[in-house]
Amino acid sequence: KQVRWDRGGIEPAGEYIFFYGNWNEIHELGTGFFVHKRIISTVKRVEFISDRISYTVCRWCDIIIMNVHAPTEDTRDDLKNRFYEELEHVFDKFPKYPIKNLLDFNGKVGREDIFKPTIGNESLHEISNDNGVRVVNFATSKTFTVKSTMFPHHNIHKFTWTSPDGKIHNKIDHILIDRRRHSSILDVRSFRAADCDTDHYLVVGKASERLAVSRQTMHGVHMERFNLKKLNEVEGKEEYCVEISNRFAALENLNTEVNVQYSVLRGWASPCT
Template sequence: MSPTEDKIDDIKDRFSEEREHVFNKLLMYHIKILLGDFNAKVGREDIFKLTIGNESLHEIMFPHRNIHKFSWISPDGKIHNQIDHILIDRRRHSSILDVRSFTAADCDIDHCLVVAKVRERLAVSKQTMHRVHMKRFNLKELNEVEAKEQYCVEISNRFTALENFETEVDVNKPSETIRISKFLPRRV
């Protein structure tokens, strides 16, 4: 819970610095969502940019009835405030689809339940993409006698050549590796 406006500025600054330190410590590709009772009233105006920081404040962006925007209602029911917020780093701001509060949720506190719909698109790693596009060979062709004999002859020729060869062979060089593609057709 963040400090209220009546607290000393030093306490409020320490809270902001600690929040910023935790956010900066996380890696760039981590999704950083901060939820809570920030005791802050903010709007769309530019003067609130310093309050929000590099994060994106979302509950003020979606069109809802006022009853679904308020996150705190006074005990007498006359005062309504939007002081519970959801912050997300600007890089992922499009991941938040909707934010609203539910007044009917009985949590035994004076705050309403604030719910966000979040969608995250997962990126496919380069290794996974490489595996998908790997060349596959029809190994069932090795069961045929002619292909099996051809492959065995090629391997034995290579090994006898290696036994007689005194210098090192670069196995990563395409011309010096055994190519199974000579003997086996590609899968269709």
């Protein structure tokens, strides 16, 4: 979302760390990421491409999370085209990484039948506007799905923006993800009560990711470590000698029991021969 802060940087914000950057010369736009301190170590790097596009690379599975702010519906077509060209260029840098693309596309995605393979059946709007068509076309060209229009919720949990007079409700913020990993998004909905100092509502997506575990970790043998320093002590030596004697005594008893059982089995087998 629009940050509008000077320059760029990293700031603590309660239990979170805020990465922000790239506002324009009139203090508009700019994007940012809030990352909980508990998982800050998973952030490999954060890049700010322009005042409308940024991304963060996570260490687990090299997942890319992109944050974009598309031009509004009434913006000139050439500026919209320039934004999507820049977005395409950034996407092409990550051909093999799972990507989640989220936030303010400023597009109303409708329920047109031709779009349903990409958007599902749960959009708030009947008809897409120009920005909405651009979102769907972009998602289709990248084999992405629009997950924010796929979950059944009451309308009050679908719209993400309300006009100043409170009469118009739109869903213009979306979460997109690679179709191959679309099942990792479990739910998307908006929360009206969150105070984010913006005319947009907070959009929350629940995700579940599988972390890769190496074979060495899964099948490694746990080696017990011995405290050899105890053998230099009198008490330690005595305990060691007693333990060794007990173990050998157990082996002797085991050998006797095996011989006895073998004789019994041999006796059972004799009448059958």
